[in-house]
Amino acid sequence: MTRKNYERTVTFFSDNKTAYNILYFIYKILPAFLFLAYPALLLYKFFMQEQSLLLLIFIPLGVLIFVSVLRIVIDEKRPYEVYGMDSVFHKKTKGKSMPSRHTACAFIIAMALLSLNVPVGIFALAIATLITASRVLAGAHFIRDVLAAIAISVLSGILIIAF
Numbered sequence: 001m002t003r004k005n006y007e008r009t010v011t012f013f014s015d016n017k018t019a020y021n022i023l024y025f026i027y028k029i030l031p032a033f034l035f036l037a038y039p040a041l042l043l044y045k046f047f048m049q050e051q052s053l054l055l056l057i058f059i060p061l062g063v064l065i066f067v068s069v070l071r072i073v074i075d076e077k078r079p080y081e082v083y084g085m086d087s088v089f090h091k092k093t094k095g096k097s098m099p100s101r102h103t104a105c106a107f108i109i110a111m112a113l114l115s116l117n118v119p120v121g122i123f124a125l126a127i128a129t130l131i132t133a134s135r136v137l138a139g140a141h142f143i144r145d146v147l148a149a150i151a152i153s154v155l156s157g158i159l160i161i162a163f
Contacts, residue, residue, distance in 0.1 A: 006083050009139065014088060052115070052160070087138055
């Protein structure tokens with residue numbers, strides 16, 4: 001995203017109350033629904049006494065740790081830092097933009113849900129995609145940040161599905 005595109009996007013959401021509210025819902029509220037589905041999945045697997053429970057715990061945990069460490073090591077600036085402008089939701093975090101942790105978590109949870117039930121997993125992937133788009137539209141991440149997170153989570157999620 002260029003500075004001009006970034007400025008145009010931030011201005012659009014800042015000036016349009018309906019668009020701002022929709023983006024706010026997707027950016028701030030929607031992740032909670034997806035992230036609450038994860039413990040529900042774990043409880044279901046626990047009570048069904050399925051052996052895949054450990055995979056569903058340790059692979060997403062591994063993704064979270066890997067992405068968190070990678071963000072510290074890479075320490076890329078966020079769009080609002082690079083362009084010297086405010087983000088839509090006035091985010092103040094410095095650096096640690098690459099890869100997006102929200103995107104990584106949303107996609108690994110969606111992949112875990114996909115391993116349980118295909119229609120639910122597809123719905124979760126759609127929600128993860130909306131969360132991903134909101135991270136870019138709000139100015140919290142560059143597209144490369146969310147694409148890296150998607151790649152890490154989808155590749156890791158294939159392990160859950162394969163086993």
